[in-house]
Amino acid sequence: MTIDRQTVAKVAHLARIKVAEDRLDSLAMELDEIVAWVEQLGEVDTDGVRPMASATDMVAAWRDDVITDGGYADRVVANAPDPQGDFYTVPKVVE
Amino acid sequence: MTDLIDLSLSEARDGLRSKDFTAVELTRAYLGAMERSRELNAYITETPDKALTMAEASDKRLAAGDAGTLEGLPIAVKDLYCTEGVLTTAASHILDGFKPPYESTVTSNLWREGAVLLGKTNLDEFAMGSSNTTSYYGPVRNPWQDKTAPSRHLVPGGSSGGSAAAVAARSALAALGTDTGGSIRQPAALTATVGFKPTYGRCSRWGIVAFASSLDQAGPFTRTVRDAAIMLRAMAGHDPKDSTSAKIEVPNFEASLTGDIKGLRIGIPKEYRLEGLSPEIDALWQQGITWLKDAGAEIVDVSLPHAKYALPAYYIVAPAEASSNLARYDGVRYGLRVPGKTLDEMYANTRGEGFGDEVQRRVLIGTYVLSAGYYDAYYLKAQKVRARIAEDFRSAWNSCDLLLTPATPTAAFGVDEKQDDPLQMYLNDVFTVTANLAGLPGISVPAGLDSKGLPLGLQLLGRPFDEGTLFRAGGVLEEAAAFTAQPGLRA
Numbered sequence: 001m002t003i004d005r006q007t008v009a010k011v012a013h014l015a016r017i018k019v020a021e022d023r024l025d026s027l028a029m030e031l032d033e034i035v036a037w038v039e040q041l042g043e044v045d046t047d048g049v050r051p052m053a054s055a056t057d058m059v060a061a062w063r064d065d066v067i068t069d070g071g072y073a074d075r076v077v078a079n080a081p082d083p084q085g086d087f088y089t090v091p092k093v094v095e
Numbered sequence: 096m097t098d099l100i101d102l103s104l105s106e107a108r109d110g111l112r113s114k115d116f117t118a119v120e121l122t123r124a125y126l127g128a129m130e131r132s133r134e135l136n137a138y139i140t141e142t143p144d145k146a147l148t149m150a151e152a153s154d155k156r157l158a159a160g161d162a163g164t165l166e167g168l169p170i171a172v173k174d175l176y177c178t179e180g181v182l183t184t185a186a187s188h189i190l191d192g193f194k195p196p197y198e199s200t201v202t203s204n205l206w207r208e209g210a211v212l213l214g215k216t217n218l219d220e221f222a223m224g225s226s227n228t229t230s231y232y233g234p235v236r237n238p239w240q241d242k243t244a245p246s247r248h249l250v251p252g253g254s255s256g257g258s259a260a261a262v263a264a265r266s267a268l269a270a271l272g273t274d275t276g277g278s279i280r281q282p283a284a285l286t287a288t289v290g291f292k293p294t295y296g297r298c299s300r301w302g303i304v305a306f307a308s309s310l311d312q313a314g315p316f317t318r319t320v321r322d323a324a325i326m327l328r329a330m331a332g333h334d335p336k337d338s339t340s341a342k343i344e345v346p347n348f349e350a351s352l353t354g355d356i357k358g359l360r361i362g363i364p365k366e367y368r369l370e371g372l373s374p375e376i377d378a379l380w381q382q383g384i385t386w387l388k389d390a391g392a393e394i395v396d397v398s399l400p401h402a403k404y405a406l407p408a409y410y411i412v413a414p415a416e417a418s419s420n421l422a423r424y425d426g427v428r429y430g431l432r433v434p435g436k437t438l439d440e441m442y443a444n445t446r447g448e449g450f451g452d453e454v455q456r457r458v459l460i461g462t463y464v465l466s467a468g469y470y471d472a473y474y475l476k477a478q479k480v481r482a483r484i485a486e487d488f489r490s491a492w493n494s495c496d497l498l499l500t501p502a503t504p505t506a507a508f509g510v511d512e513k514q515d516d517p518l519q520m521y522l523n524d525v526f527t528v529t530a531n532l533a534g535l536p537g538i539s540v541p542a543g544l545d546s547k548g549l550p551l552g553l554q555l556l557g558r559p560f561d562e563g564t565l566f567r568a569g570g571v572l573e574e575a576a577a578f579t580a581q582p583g584l585r586a
Contacts, residue, residue, distance in 0.1 A: 008459065015418060015462040016425070016439065017455055018447030027459070030517060034460060037518055038407040038473065044480050051478035052485060054309050054339070055295035055534025056559070061338050075196040081432035088427050091438050 003032040099124040100265040100586060104168055104322035105349075107268060111157055111167045118157065118167025121268075122150035122211050125169040128266040128586030129213060135236045135584065137251075137260040139174045140182045141214040149211040156209060165329050166209030171267035173258050174215035175222055176202050176313075177302040181212075185304045186220045186230035189449025190430040199302025200334045201271065201313045208329040213267055216257030220451045221421065222278055222306045225523035227256025228510060229453040237286060237507045238264040238582035242548035245583065249507040249549070252282030252523070255316065259286040262316045265586045269326050270316040275306050276409055277527025279314045280539035284502035284552025287541040287578065288316050289569070291323040292527075294559045295534035296341035298327075299334030307416035308339075310409075310531040320540065320569040324348035327562065343560055351563035352570045357391035359568060362495030366402040367526060369504065375545045376501045383499055383542060383553045386575035387568065395495045399487040404480050405529040406521060411464050411477035412532070417454075418461025424449060456517060485533040492558055497568055500526050502539040502552035526554060536562045538569045541578040550580070 005024040008031065012019040019027065073086035082089045099121050102110060110116055126143050146169060153167035177183050177195035184190045198206070206212075219229040227235040227250055237251040238260055251260040255272030259282035262270050272279040274292035283290025291314045298313040305311060315326035331345045363384065368377075388394050426432035426445030433448045435441035450458065464473035491498065504525055513519040530537040536559070539552040553572060557565040 003463070007463070011459050011463045011466065013443075014466060015458050016442040016446055017450065017458065018443040019455070020447075027456070030456060031460060031463070034410065034456075034517060035463070035473075038411055038477075041404055041407050041411075041476050041480050044401060044404055044483060046476065046479035046483065049479040049482050051475050052482035053478060055531075056339065056341070058296070058339065058341070063335070072196075077428075078196055079193055079429035081426060081430070090427055091435060091441050093438050 002035055003028050100128050103319045104269050104317055104325060105319065107168055108325070112162065118150040118153035118211065119147065121167060122146050122169045125213055125266065125268065132238070132264045132266045132584070132586045135238060135260050135264055136233050137216055137235055137257040137264065137266060138171070138214040139184055139186065139217050139232050139257070142181060142212050145181070146211050146213050153209050153211060163207065163209030164325065165205060167211060168209070169211045169213045169268050170205060171213045171216045171258055171261045171270040172202055173218055173255050173270065173272050175218060175273055175304045176271060177304070178202055178212070178215065181215065183215065183304070184232070185222070186218045186232055187449065187451070187454065188231045188431060189424045189445070193429050197302060200299035200336060201303070201330045204330055204332065210329070216255070216261055216270060218257055219254035220454050221304065221417070222254040222273055222275055223417070223453050223457055224253040225277070225281055225520055226250035226510070226513070227253040228514060229451055231451060234510050235260050236584070238584035239286060239507060239549055240583040248510045250285070250510050252285035252507065254278040256282050258316045259283055259288055259290070262286070262288045262318060263582050264584060269322055271313060272316050273303060273311055273313055274531065275310045275413060276531050277524035279316065280527045280537055280554055281503050281523055283316060283539040285507040285550065287550035287580065287582070288318060289320055289323045289541065290539040291315055291327060292530060292537045293327060293331065293562055294536045296339055297331045297536070297560065297562065299332070299337040299340040301334055301336040305420040307413040308420060309416060310413060320538070320566060320573045321349060321352055323538070324352060324566045341560070346563055348563055348566050351567045353567060354571060354574070356387065356568050356571050359392045359497065359564070360395050360495040361387050361392045361568070362395050362397035362491050362498045364397050364399045364402065364491070364498055364500060366399050367500045369525070373505060376504065376551060379543050379551050379553065380501050383572060386572060387499065390571045390575065397491045397495055397498070399491060399529070401480065401483045401487050402529055405484055405532055406525055408477045408480040408484065409528045409532060410460070410521060411473050412481060414457040414461035415465050415474050416461070418458045418465065421454070421458055453517070481532045484529060488533045488535060496558070496564060498556040500554045500556070502526060502554040506545045506547065506549035506551055530556050535559060536565055538565050540569050540572045540576065542572065542576045543578070544580055
């Protein structure tokens with residue numbers, strides 16, 4: 001088994017997802033099954049193959065470095081759960 | 096007079112132009128249909144007031160002779176497209192109350208052409224699923240019924256299940272979907288609608304909630320191939336706000352529906368002949384081959400040797416991109432916030448409560464395959480296999496112009512089936528996912544009914560930016576299939 005409950009707990013922490021203790025084992029089983037299934041990619045000879053990161057061969061386009069948008073902070077924060085003025089808020093991070 | 100909701104999009108367009116009825120009349124007919132089919136749970140948000148305001152404006156433009164290509168046509172939009180001032184949920188708890196201050200490029204294009212918004216359709220949460228059962232807003236019911244068990248609640252497929260069900264049930268004239276691994280073509284096949292996935296880059300992704308950015312593509316659901324051609328023309332085009340959208344001319348796709356496929360070479364990929372493939376699906380595939388051959392096409396056997404690795408490669412690439420894309424849902428800028436003592440705790444609480452099980456599963460898989468020590472073994476390997484799959488298609492295009500395959504391995508299944516085993520659910524996309532990895536266009540066309548009276552679809556895949564040929568052959572397939580059956584739970 002590649003993925004055990006400790007691995008799930010670690011990955012969940014990296015992904016910033018709170019996972020209840022009693023779900024760790026079942027998640028470990030599910031994820032392990034999926035990872036075991038994708039292991040079949042090992043059968044494919046990929047020596048010298050360039051990894052394909054995009055569905056097209058296009059080269060990233062250049063554009064002028066100019067501001068084309070903005071100037072409406074009120075609209076930007078309009079959906080924030082707890083805005084104060086034109087600012088987002090978070091729990092205190094500096095002691 | 097025919098019921099207005101039975102007209103195809105092209106018929107409704109022509110009827111509006113010749114003043115047989117008004118956009119407000121057509122829109123009212125659809126608002127009534129939407130209300131009558133609420134048991135399907137196809138819509139998350141209905142926008143009747145907005146629809147009528149838009150329809151009134153359309154009637155003015157029609158009267159002034161200033162009509163767009165979709166003027167006055169009532170359309171539903173998958174709730175993954177941001178719509179200005181209209182709740183946009185991605186069917187996730189984590190986007191509670193989110194009203195975008197901007198409009199997606201594709202929907203902007205539709206409104207520019209005069210289309211009318213009926214509402215936002217249900218989907219699998221963040222488009223992750225193949226049965227529309229992972230939605231925070233509950234499952235969608237397929238308007239088609241198993242004639243041996245009519246009360247059984249069947250899924251419409253997914254992830255664009257609400258859009259598919261709405262078009263099939265006549266509670267929308269057409270609908271927008273998105274296709275990351277089959278999320279347009281698979282539900283189209285399960286609901287007897289036409290589902291079109293354009294070439295990657297044909298439509299702008301700007302303003303569409305991102306799932307896997309190198310795979311996602313916008314596309315239409317319609318009741319006819321011609322309607323899909325009309326919709327795609329309005330949706331497509333380069334957008335400076337999406338640097339992956341192609342700077343390539345958008346042709347009048349409707350003009351490619353000539354009905355003539357003489358000499359067109361249709362490839363039949365032998366690797367799609369899966370072990371254990373349902374005899375009904377196989378028979379339909381054979382029937383499709385005969386139809387195209389009878390219309391003058393040349394049938395060619397081709398090989399896509401790496402096709403069997405497409406699903407496992409997808410289930411590394413897509414979750415990896417998703418884990419990165421979904422990092423933005425942190426309880427700070429929009430949607431749900433679940434308090435915590437520290438910033439990290441607030442993030443984890445919000446994401447733990449805001450994401451459903453399948454989304455969590457995929458974000459965790461994605462985080463795992465991108466984490467230190469596993470990146471090369473999983474993510475890089477999958478990207479290399481993806482390159483091999485794309486190469487298979489490039490080789491196939493040397494001997495054929497299109498590929499014909501089944502769209503799905505099965506017909507619609509029960510809402511309680513395949514729910515305990517993620518891998519069983521993933522197999523729904525076995526025929527569709529290759530096109531996303533290779534960035535190719537594809538269409539699913541309703542082609543027949545199985546022994547339970549449930550629809551099945553055939554899929555055509557084409558070369559990049561050769562959607563015209565897909566519409567042409569899709570139209571021939573549609574005409575040969577002469578599919579006229581209707582779902583039992585229609586409006």
